[in-house]
Amino acid sequence: MKRWGLTIPLPGVPLAEHRKIVEELPDWGYTDVWTSEKAGTDAFTPLALASQWAPRLRLGTAVAPVYTRGPALLAMNAATLAGLAPGRFVLGIGASSEVIVRKWNATEYVAPLRRVRDTLRFLRAALAGEKVSEAYETFSISEFRLEHPVDPPPEIALAALKPEMLRLAAREADCAITNWLAPGDVPRIREQVGPELELAARIFVCPTEDKALARRLGRRLITGYLTVPVYAAFHEWLGRGPDLKPMHDAWKLGDRRKAMELIPDEAVDDLVVHGTPEFCRERVQSYVDNGLSTPIIALIPTGDCPVGQVRRLGPG
Template sequence: MTPEPREAIVGRWGITLPLTGVPVLEHRELVAELADLGCTDVWSAETSGTDAFTPLALAAQWSGSLRLGTAIAPVYTRGPATMAMTAATLAEVSGGRFVLGIGSSSPAIVRRWNGVEFTEPFKRTRDTLRFLKAALAGEKVDHEYETFSVRGFRLERVPQRPVPIMLAALRPGMLRLAAREADGAITNWLGADDVPRVRAELGRAELAARIFVCPTEDADAARALGRMLISTYLTVPAYAAFHDWLGRGEALRPMHEAWAAGDRRGAGALVPDEVVDELVVHGSLPACRERVARYVANGVDTPIVALLPTGADPLELARGLAPGA
């Protein structure tokens, strides 16, 4: 699939919804304002809160211009045909503004929470991508993929316009797959100075990055939250390997050793300040907007702000982080 030229996608600015602590239906006013505040995108996440699709279906009705994307929908937790139907429905209700972001997710989400074997994640993601491209184009799919088979499936409601598909990608193999066969890559938990290395593997395809932002000038509080999140996420094998590749292996080694020994609280305390400051944007609202803009300057096409709680009104913080604030 030919990627969209980078010149056409530079200038995007997204936000992750729903916001922590805000009921889903109480986002209507914010979503209606986002375009006027300079935002172009709303992206969802799917871990143990809302699913990836319902908030976007609502946002599609509350705004007529925002692009809507999943970041990401796990390829193991829905059957291939169900994933295709859900994507086609979101494309329909949004008037063609939907981007399907898929990825392997993690062993905890897939195996421990959903009872599905987490095997061959690269191949499963590749096979799901290939199936979805065919199914969403209206083809009848009858194929034995390496990780699953589909027999005689054809969508009854084929999207009127192609649905872009982006892959969650951290390291060269998945980034190169995204460049070859998808419409771009979605990455996560990286610093602004890491972007050129990721971009070098992806080439000119769209690069979206979820950026964790904690808008507070209480650096100690921001770092405490950052350490907790980093020790939770970066001990997942895929993220550990990602940061080894990025060059943080030695800096994070004490954290990994403590975590492996069962000392979860101690593991967080061993994350260096400089690592937190690289991976979590914090400071005043203007300083945070400037830090997010650095990701763009270094090669991210679509920054996706993930607002971390500070105790202040998250709706007002989201407005304050928008580029037109």
């Protein structure tokens, strides 16, 4: 099945005003809605609403961090969504970042690969209705069982950037979710996860013909994300390290404005889709042509009506 996802909530649109938008997404060609969890809405509440607004859409978290909820609470969140949308919910989990986990949620950020692995294994058992008592490497669980097990259990996706996490996703998850890549980077990811695993990616889309505006907005996002160590390492692995080194050097010196200015236009154009809606659709399709299973559009607002932009970006 050809998939075409959208990140909700849309920027600048209150969650309470999303019902009509979400109801119409299938008619515009969208098959999925996915959430994130940073400093806005949580990952689960928008999907709970969407599950009742649009029964044809698949729902996914991209992602729910494994550190900011206890394992049992994460299982309960997932079971709740899976019960609201049987067979239509994908639980995407990931390590998130030290900023979100330690600085914002006052939780230690230790051994992310092992913590994600252990959480995945716990969730597999718990969501299957098993009573779990297990000493995992990074935490222990004693006699936990969901009061309301779900059938079928939801699929589990792993957020993964570098080879070890990507290979873990290929071995033990139903899907890998990645982020901040260009169409030409997709084959490198595919080499790690193999040809069969579902591969999803959030793609930042700025539907405007004003290149200067798109690049300015793109630079803001790139400095916000790609200066985070895990993303910096990801792009070093992808081969984009030399292009982004001047940005990193300026950022480390505390010169945020200079850091943005030093991102090459080519890097922005690689990582942020911009242009007419028709061009943007073709560019998103090029990710799929290179091996992506599920593109997840993240709309970068330009001041125009986001609802109209979402409608025009749908494949119809």
